Amino acid sequence: MSTTAWITTLQFAGVNALFALSIYATLWTGVLSLAPIFFGAVGAFTFGYLAGTVGLSPFLGLVLGVVLGAALGALTAALVIRLDSHYLAMATIAMVLIGRVLVVNLTELTGGAAGTLVPGELGTWLWLIGCLVVAGYVLARLAKSRFGMAADAVREDAAVAQTLGISPRRIQLVGFVISGAFGGAAGVMQASFLQYIGPDTFYTHLGFVTLAAVVLGGAFHWAGPIVGAIVFTILPELLKDVMGEYDRVVTGVLLVVIIIFVPRGLVDLRRVRLLRARSRQDPPRAGDDSARPTAPQEVTA
Amino acid sequence: MSSPTRSAPDAGVVPDAGAPSAVSIVDLTKSFGGLKAVSEVTIQVPTRRIHGILGPNGAGKTTVLNMVSGFIQPDKGSISVFGDEVTGLSPHQIARHGVARTYQNIRLFAGMTVLETVAAGAYLKRSSTIPGAIFFSPSERRERREVRDRATDLLRQVGVRAEPDALAETLSYGDQRRVEIARALATEPRVLLLDEPTAGMNDAESHEIGELLLELRGSGLTLILIEHNMRLVEEFCESVSVMNSGAMLAQGAPSWCLEQDDVKEAYFGKRSDAARIATLRRARRGPGGS
Amino acid sequence: MELLAQQLVNGIALGSVYALFAIGFALILARMGILNVAHGTFATWGALSSYWLVAERGVDFWIAALVGIAFAGLLGVLSDVLAFAPLRKRNAGMFAPIIASIGIWIVLLSMAEAFAGPTTKSYPVAAVPATPIQIGGLIVLPAHLMSIAALVIVVTVVHLLLNRSRFGSAVRAVSVDPRSATIVGVDARRTLLAVAFLAAAIAGLAGVLAAFSDNNVSFGLGEALLLKGFAAVVVGGYGDIRGAAAVGVAIGVLEVLSSQYISSGFRDAITFGVLLFVLVVRPQGIFGERQLVRA
Ligand SMILES: Nc1ncnc2c1ncn2[C@@H]1O[C@H](COP(=O)(O)OP(=O)(O)OP(=O)(O)O)[C@@H](O)[C@H]1O
Ligand SMILES: [Mg+2]
Numbered sequence: 045m046s047t048t049a050w051i052t053t054l055q056f057a058g059v060n061a062l063f064a065l066s067i068y069a070t071l072w073t074g075v076l077s078l079a080p081i082f083f084g085a086v087g088a089f090t091f092g093y094l095a096g097t098v099g100l101s102p103f104l105g106l107v108l109g110v111v112l113g114a115a116l117g118a119l120t121a122a123l124v125i126r127l128d129s130h131y132l133a134m135a136t137i138a139m140v141l142i143g144r145v146l147v148v149n150l151t152e153l154t155g156g157a158a159g160t161l162v163p164g165e166l167g168t169w170l171w172l173i174g175c176l177v178v179a180g181y182v183l184a185r186l187a188k189s190r191f192g193m194a195a196d197a198v199r200e201d202a203a204v205a206q207t208l209g210i211s212p213r214r215i216q217l218v219g220f221v222i223s224g225a226f227g228g229a230a231g232v233m234q235a236s237f238l239q240y241i242g243p244d245t246f247y248t249h250l251g252f253v254t255l256a257a258v259v260l261g262g263a264f265h266w267a268g269p270i271v272g273a274i275v276f277t278i279l280p281e282l283l284k285d286v287m288g289e290y291d292r293v294v295t296g297v298l299l300v301v302i303i304i305f306v307p308r309g310l311v312d313l314r315r316v317r318l319l320r321a322r323s324r325q326d327p328p329r330a331g332d333d334s335a336r337p338t339a340p341q342e343v344t345a
Numbered sequence: 346m347s348s349p350t351r352s353a354p355d356a357g358v359v360p361d362a363g364a365p366s367a368v369s370i371v372d373l374t375k376s377f378g379g380l381k382a383v384s385e386v387t388i389q390v391p392t393r394r395i396h397g398i399l400g401p402n403g404a405g406k407t408t409v410l411n412m413v414s415g416f417i418q419p420d421k422g423s424i425s426v427f428g429d430e431v432t433g434l435s436p437h438q439i440a441r442h443g444v445a446r447t448y449q450n451i452r453l454f455a456g457m458t459v460l461e462t463v464a465a466g467a468y469l470k471r472s473s474t475i476p477g478a479i480f481f482s483p484s485e486r487r488e489r490r491e492v493r494d495r496a497t498d499l500l501r502q503v504g505v506r507a508e509p510d511a512l513a514e515t516l517s518y519g520d521q522r523r524v525e526i527a528r529a530l531a532t533e534p535r536v537l538l539l540d541e542p543t544a545g546m547n548d549a550e551s552h553e554i555g556e557l558l559l560e561l562r563g564s565g566l567t568l569i570l571i572e573h574n575m576r577l578v579e580e581f582c583e584s585v586s587v588m589n590s591g592a593m594l595a596q597g598a599p600s601w602c603l604e605q606d607d608v609k610e611a612y613f614g615k616r617s618d619a620a621r622i623a624t625l626r627r628a629r630r631g632p633g634g635s
Numbered sequence: 636m637e638l639l640a641q642q643l644v645n646g647i648a649l650g651s652v653y654a655l656f657a658i659g660f661a662l663i664l665a666r667m668g669i670l671n672v673a674h675g676t677f678a679t680w681g682a683l684s685s686y687w688l689v690a691e692r693g694v695d696f697w698i699a700a701l702v703g704i705a706f707a708g709l710l711g712v713l714s715d716v717l718a719f720a721p722l723r724k725r726n727a728g729m730f731a732p733i734i735a736s737i738g739i740w741i742v743l744l745s746m747a748e749a750f751a752g753p754t755t756k757s758y759p760v761a762a763v764p765a766t767p768i769q770i771g772g773l774i775v776l777p778a779h780l781m782s783i784a785a786l787v788i789v790v791t792v793v794h795l796l797l798n799r800s801r802f803g804s805a806v807r808a809v810s811v812d813p814r815s816a817t818i819v820g821v822d823a824r825r826t827l828l829a830v831a832f833l834a835a836a837i838a839g840l841a842g843v844l845a846a847f848s849d850n851n852v853s854f855g856l857g858e859a860l861l862l863k864g865f866a867a868v869v870v871g872g873y874g875d876i877r878g879a880a881a882v883g884v885a886i887g888v889l890e891v892l893s894s895q896y897i898s899s900g901f902r903d904a905i906t907f908g909v910l911l912f913v914l915v916v917r918p919q920g921i922f923g924e925r926q927l928v929r930a
Contacts, residue, residue: 076730076733076734123911123914123915124914127914129729129730130664130670130729130733131869131914133670133730133733134670134672134865134869135869135914137672138862138865138866138907138910141858141861141862142862142903142907145903145907181479182479185478185479185480185481186475186478186479188461188489189473189475189478189485190468190471190473190478190488191475191478192478193461193464193465193468194465194468196454196456196457196461196465197454197465197468200454200455200456200457201452201454203416203436203452204448204452204454205437205465206415206435206436206437206440207414207415207416207436207437207439207440207444207445207446207529208437208440208445208465208466208468208469208528208531208532209437209440209441209468209469209532210437210468211435211437212437218475248740248744248858252737252740252741255734255737256738256741259734264456289745289749290745290746290749292741292742292744292745293741293742293745293746295738295741296737296738296739296740296741296742296743296745297738297742298738299734299735299737299738299741300717300718300735300738300739300742303722303727303731303734303735303738304718304721304722304725304727304731304735307725307727307731313456314455314456314512317456317458317510317511317512318512318515321511321512321515
């Protein structure tokens with residue numbers, strides 16, 4: 045692969061990382077949602093439309109993407125948070141599918157099936173890294189905050205979290221707002237790099253890749269999605285030479301393999317802590333690879 | 346209908362006319378499918394009382410606790426905490442009324458350290474905002490320090506010996522139960538519900554828990570505990586409710602209750618003789634206590 | 636009046652395909668606790684494989700349809716063996732199966748795209764039954780008749796199978812608790828595989844019928860069904876397959892009538908409008924309780 049091709053690939057890895065962080069923001073609160081792809085689409089097409097019609101500046105476009113995304117996140121949360129988690133996940137997948145229907149049919153605003161052109165001023169390393177740093181910083185700061193610990197608790201055991209006075213829906217609403225802001229920004233950045241967006245730009249494939257990135261990198265620490273996005277964007281490029289058009293198949297297979305064998309992803313603080321605890325207590329035993337130490341069993345008659 | 350519940354005259358289970366009970370449970374009823382898990386149970390627990398709920402397996406004790414903490418909704422009856430009706434509220438609202446609890450089958454958060462687990466319990470007591478956290482304001486920093494110190498104190502108070510940065514799920518069984526108590530205490534409750542806090546502990550450890558209960562009561566808490574260890578109940582509980590098959594058998598002073606024939610019968614079957622009771626009392630101390 | 640009756644028949648036929656798809660989707664959700672987003676690709680592969688047999692291999696339409704259905708069922712079994720069973724064994728929680736099913740979706744969708752190419756295809760005219768049938772004053776296409784008949788048969792058979800047979804009680808026991816089911820002598824493994832096969836095969840049937848009704852085969856066929864099937868399950872619930880089936884039919888009728896009397900552009904919008912409305916107003920579903928996990 046040529047150097048320019050590598051640079052382009054890395055840039056898309058960065059945008060995917062931004063989407064992945066958006067997925068992480070809700071997953072952190074125990075909600076599996078692909079809505080970020082929809083938030084991204086709304087941000088990008090709004091940006092494209094306003095840049096084309098009233099000459100909105102790219103920076104304002106980015107700000108608008110964040111604000112619009114956050115508002116949509118809150119709205120989505122208000123609509124779907126009461127649902128059983130299966131329905132919730134499916135409802136957000138439906139949002140992505142419906143998003144495409146909207147793009148195709150709202151020809152006036154989106155350019156319909158032909159798509160639309162978008163200014164590319166923001167499509168630079170500086171803006172990309174800037175967005176990632178801000179997103180990463182926000183998540184890192186929130187990690188051990190009041191919100192962050194509540195989010196951890198809700199994800200691990202929502203019922204127990206409730207008895208600590210935490211309202212899961214409230215935490216998940218905040219998760220959706222953060223997710224929306226990141227998703228909107230990611231959409232505007234994606235559009236700026238591509239300079240062209242169409243019905244398939246923000247569709248299932250993008251959703252798959254970013255979700256795979258979160259799962260691979262690890263959904264239990266904010267660094268996970270970034271690591272995962274980089275690996276998952278570069279890997280198919282490397283495989284393209286070998287696999288040709290089947291490179292997506294590898295993405296799918298990997299997703300299944302990871303969720304079975306490394307369910308907590310590459311960046312897993314818990315594993316680190318377990319290893320540390322084990323090395324502190326006794327010398328490592330050979331062949332001991334049980335991931336979870338069995339807690340003493342409750343005896344019930 | 347079962348026979349009316351008998352209660353000891355001097356046990357204080359009948360509410361005072363004036364002060365509201367810490368926890369007042371009236372006519373609580375819950376069925377699962379056809380099974381009546383709890384039927385018309387009434388319990389009044391005055392403030393600063395250590396109250397035990399006893400009964401054989403499947404008596405409905407945990408179900409009562411689940412209803413008080415809002416985990417499950419009763420079919421009938423009402424629950425109030427310090428005079429405030431909490432029936433039908435969700436668990437997080439009930440927690441805001443000052444009710445905290447532990448679990449029979451320990452429920453710690455996977456992946457969290459001991460310190461983090463307890464700090465997570467401090468949610469209600471923290472006031473920091475999301476912008477404050479993002480910009481790492483001075484008040485945010487102060488609050489984090491305070492939460493850490495408070496959690497450390499609580500861990501010491503309940504007697505957790507493990508490192509604060511150890512994974513909670515890797516601790517010994519007894520320490521896990523103590524971490525759960527610390528997490529509940531971090532919410533600064535007025536009422537603490539404990540579901541078999543000494544299960545799996547030996548005599549010495551159980552006794553420590555008993556001392557802790559006294560200490561907590563001294564600091565103003567009301568405690569309701571489900572307990573199978575009779576010696577502990579007799580030593581530390583001021584009043585008990587004995588349940589069987591969802592119904593209330595007797596309420597009052599522990600020694601009085603355990604003398605009642607139907608209580609003995611529920612626990613030990615019809616032919617109750619002293620020797621069998623003694624053996625069973627030893628066996629009842631819990632699974633890990635051998 | 637005649638037009639309305641005709642459109643009703645068309646709508647019921649379209650809705651029957653949605654309903655069939657929804658039945659399989661609901662079956663996996665209710666009995667295995669898996670929200671299988673790869674379900675649409677089972678339908679796609681059922682259609683693609685039967686089309687390939689008819690168009691490229693000159694196989695008889697009916698035989699090809701059966702093979703397509705069986706092939707889809709086989710994909711369902713494979714998914715379970717390779718992805719869901721290992722997760723079940725590890726007690727992996729709720730999200731893991733959804734994520735695994737997304738992985739399967741990617742694999743089967745991109746393979747379908749590679750296999751079928753980007754263009755849509757139609758069955759060779761001579762190979763499929765196409766002569767309209769006159770019933771009363773109505774003209775019914777063979778495809779429509781087949782869809783409606785297939786729905787009636789599948790609903791009846793699956794309902795009886797689940798509620799009146801030994802297999803049904805085994806399925807219920809396993810879906811409540813595989814371990815205790817094993818204790819009372821149910822082969823949990825085989826029961827789950829049978830459910831996986833049944834659900835995916837019904838999806839394959841829906842795929843074949845969808846392709847045949849539209850005379851249009853493409854790799855994206857299952858995606859449209861997935862959305863409609865999801866809507867039917869959300870609104871109709873998944874506890875009783877008859878609820879999802881009834882709503883599936885209603886969605887078909889609504890689509891056909893709205894494109895006839897309002898505007899064809901509104902077709903999808905109306906389905907999703909109904910879906911959104913139900914999600915917001917009655918999150919517990921129209922027919923009541925829909926809680927998968929209890930606290
Ligand atoms: N969520 C539930 N669904 C169905 N049945 C339940 C549920 N929770 C409890 N039960 C049933 O209700 C009855 C009372 O259970 P509960 O857990 O309250 O008993 P317990 O007194 O705590 O017993 P143990 O000493 O064994 O903990 C039991 O028969 C139990 O099987
Ligand atoms: Mg219990």
